[in-house]
Structure formats: structure tokens, C-alpha cells
Amino acid sequence: MMNYVWAAYALAFLIILLLIINSWHKLRRIKKHLAEFKGNE
Amino acid sequence: MNVAYYAKPSDFLNIARYLLPLCGALTIAFLSVGLYFALFNSPTDYQQGETVRIMYVHVPASWMALGIYSFIACMSVIHLIWKHQLPGVLAKSAAPIGACFTLICLVTGAIWGQPMWGAWWVWDARLTSVLILFFLYVGYIVLVDSFDEPMRGIQSGSVLAIVGFINVPIIKFSVDWWHTLHQPASVMKLSQPSIHSSMLLPLLVMALGYLFCFILILLIRVRSELMAYKLRALQIRLVYEGYNK
Numbered sequence: 001m002m003n004y005v006w007a008a009y010a011l012a013f014l015i016i017l018l019l020i021i022n023s024w025h026k027l028r029r030i031k032k033h034l035a036e037f038k039g040n041e
Numbered sequence: 042m043n044v045a046y047y048a049k050p051s052d053f054l055n056i057a058r059y060l061l062p063l064c065g066a067l068t069i070a071f072l073s074v075g076l077y078f079a080l081f082n083s084p085t086d087y088q089q090g091e092t093v094r095i096m097y098v099h100v101p102a103s104w105m106a107l108g109i110y111s112f113i114a115c116m117s118v119i120h121l122i123w124k125h126q127l128p129g130v131l132a133k134s135a136a137p138i139g140a141c142f143t144l145i146c147l148v149t150g151a152i153w154g155q156p157m158w159g160a161w162w163v164w165d166a167r168l169t170s171v172l173i174l175f176f177l178y179v180g181y182i183v184l185v186d187s188f189d190e191p192m193r194g195i196q197s198g199s200v201l202a203i204v205g206f207i208n209v210p211i212i213k214f215s216v217d218w219w220h221t222l223h224q225p226a227s228v229m230k231l232s233q234p235s236i237h238s239s240m241l242l243p244l245l246v247m248a249l250g251y252l253f254c255f256i257l258i259l260l261i262r263v264r265s266e267l268m269a270y271k272l273r274a275l276q277i278r279l280v281y282e283g284y285n286k
Contacts, residue, residue: 001091006155008149009080012098015148015252019141027265028243034272 057260064066064257071250082267095116096240097151100246102145105255106174107209109139113181114206117199126282129195130270133185133203134262138255140178146171158222166215170208191270224251 079097086093116132119125149159150168162168181198188194216225227235234241 001156002150004092005080005094008095009076009100011148011152012102012145015141015145019258020136020254020261023261023265027261027268030265030268030272034268034275037272037275041054 048286049269053127054101054264057264061257064253064260067253068250068257071155071246071253075243075247075250080117083243084237084239089157092156092238093286095149097243097247099146099149099153100244101251102142102149103171104248104265105142105251106146106171107212109135109142109210110174110178110202110206113202114209115137117202120195121199121203126192126270129192129199130266131259132199133195134266135255136178136182136185136198137262138258140175140182140252142255143171143175143178147175163222165221165223166219167212167221170212170215173269174205174208174212177201177208181205193275208228256278 075097079094082095083094084090113132113135116128116135119128120132147168150171154163155161181201184201185194185198188197215221215224216223236244
């Protein structure tokens with residue numbers, strides 16, 4: 001029965017972790033674009 | 042204190058810079074304590090055994106799914122009435138987070154359903170209405186991103202979010218209105234919670250962990266959205282100046 005519990009926790013935290021990584025990556029990418037654009041200007 | 046002051050994107054970004062590390066610390070603290078209580082320091086159920094521990098990730102995720110959708114609908118109303126940019130951006134940034142919490146709710150519910158009901162999925166009123174909520178989130182995200190002009194996308198998405206809000210009370214009361222396999226409410230009801238405090242405490246700690254996690258991710262996404270608008274405005278200005286030369 002604990003297998004179901006571990007599977008549920010692993011999947012839940014995997015989804016949260018992927019969302020945090022995706023959001024952080026998006027912020028870094030836009031920061032980089034903005035810095036590049038201001039540099040070129 | 043004028044609340045509208047904080048609706049100015051540049052001031053919001055300044056506040057967000059201070060709030061981000063605080064929310065990160067609170068998320069880690071609450072989720073660590075919550076996980077310890079949920080996995081090692083809470084009693085098993087006399088009928089469900091160890092599988093009752095799935096409740097501590099499943100139930101707060103469903104609260105977040107409903108809460109975030111209500112937040113999006115609220116922000117959409119404010120955006121449509123007062124034409125403020127920030128509530129629209131907040132709604133747009135909250136949608137992927139709400140979709141992920143709904144997905145967590147559906148996936149952990151399926152994993153809990155298999156040992157308890159003998160099926161991963163049943164077309165029960167509660168499960169079906171939560172699945173519709175997930176589709177509403179996906180529809181909102183797709184609609185908002187399908188316009189060249191970002192604010193027009195947010196305006197169209199706002200209408201969908203407000204119309205889709207009808208699903209929230211349907212989800213909440215589905216277990217009372219129809220005979221379902223899903224159990225009725227045991228925490229959020231008018232009378233006292235019918236859950237023992239030894240189970241209620243880890244549930245509330247995990248819910249707080251999820252809440253701070255939501256605020257953390259929301260702040261990160263709002264920052265990137267506002268920076269993207271700034272970049273777009275600079276690009277448009279450059280093209281306009283080049284055209285006028």
C-alpha cells in the first residue's frame with residue numbers, strides 16, 4: 001500500500017518542481033533578452 | 042494607504058523582489074514540516090491503512106485548484122471593470138499554476154482511487170467536474186496566448202474565466218447534489234470538521250506550504266510577464282522610430 005503513497009507524493013512534487021524550473025527559466029530568458037536589447041540600443 | 046498604488050507594475054516589482062526570498066523560505070519550511078507529519082507522524086486510517094496519507098497531497102491540491110480559479114475570476118472582473126494591467130497579468134500568470142495543482146489533484150486522486158475503489162477513474166460528478174476545471178484552465182491558457190496583442194488575449198481570457206466560474210460551486214457541492222463515490226466534505230463545511238486533529242494539522246500545514254509555493258511561483262511568473270511587456274514596448278518603439286526616420 002505504501003507504493004501508492006510514494007507514487008502519489010513523487011508525482012505531485014515532480015509536477016511542482018517542473019513548474020518552478022519552467023517559471024525560473026522563463027524569467028532568466030526574458031531578463032537576458034531585455035539586457036541584450038538594452039545593450040544593443 | 043491606497044491599494045491602487047501597488048497596482049503600478051514598477052512598484053509591484055519592487056515589492057515582489059523582497060517577497061520572493063521570504064515566500065521561498067516559507068514554502069520550504071511548511072512543506073518540510075508538512076511532509077514529516079504526513080508521512081511519518083500521522084495516524085493510519087482503520088479502513089484505508091497507509092493509503093490515507095495520499096490525502097495530504099491530494100486535498101490541499103484540490104483547495105488550491107479551486108482557490109486559484111476563484112482568484113483568476115476575481116482578477117478578471119477587476120481587469121475588465123477598471124482596465125488595470127496588473128490584475129490581468131496576475132490572472133494570466135496564475136493560470137498555469139492552477140492547471141498544475143488541478144493535475145496534481147487528478148493524478149493523486151487516481152492513485153488513491155485504485156486501491157480504494159478498484160479503479161483509476163470513474164465518471165463520478167466530483168471527478169468529472171474537476172476534469173472540466175482542468176480543461177477550463179487549459180482553454181484559458183491557450184486563449185490568452187493566441188493573440189498578437191497581449192492585452193486583447195487577457196481580455197478574452199477574462200470573459201472565459203468569469204463564465205467558467207460557474208463550475209466552482211458545482212465542484213464544491215457535487216458530492217451533496219449527486220450520489221457519488223467520492224466522500225463528502227470533511228473539513229470545509231458549516232459544522233465542525235469531522236476529521237481528527239492529528240490528521241487535520243498535517244493537512245493544514247501542507248495547505249500552507251502549497252499556498253506559499255503558489256505565491257512564490259506567481260511572483261516569478263508576474264515578473265517575467267512584466268519584463269516581457271517592457272521588452273515588447275521597447276521593440277515597438279524601435280520599429281516606430283526606424284519607420285519615422
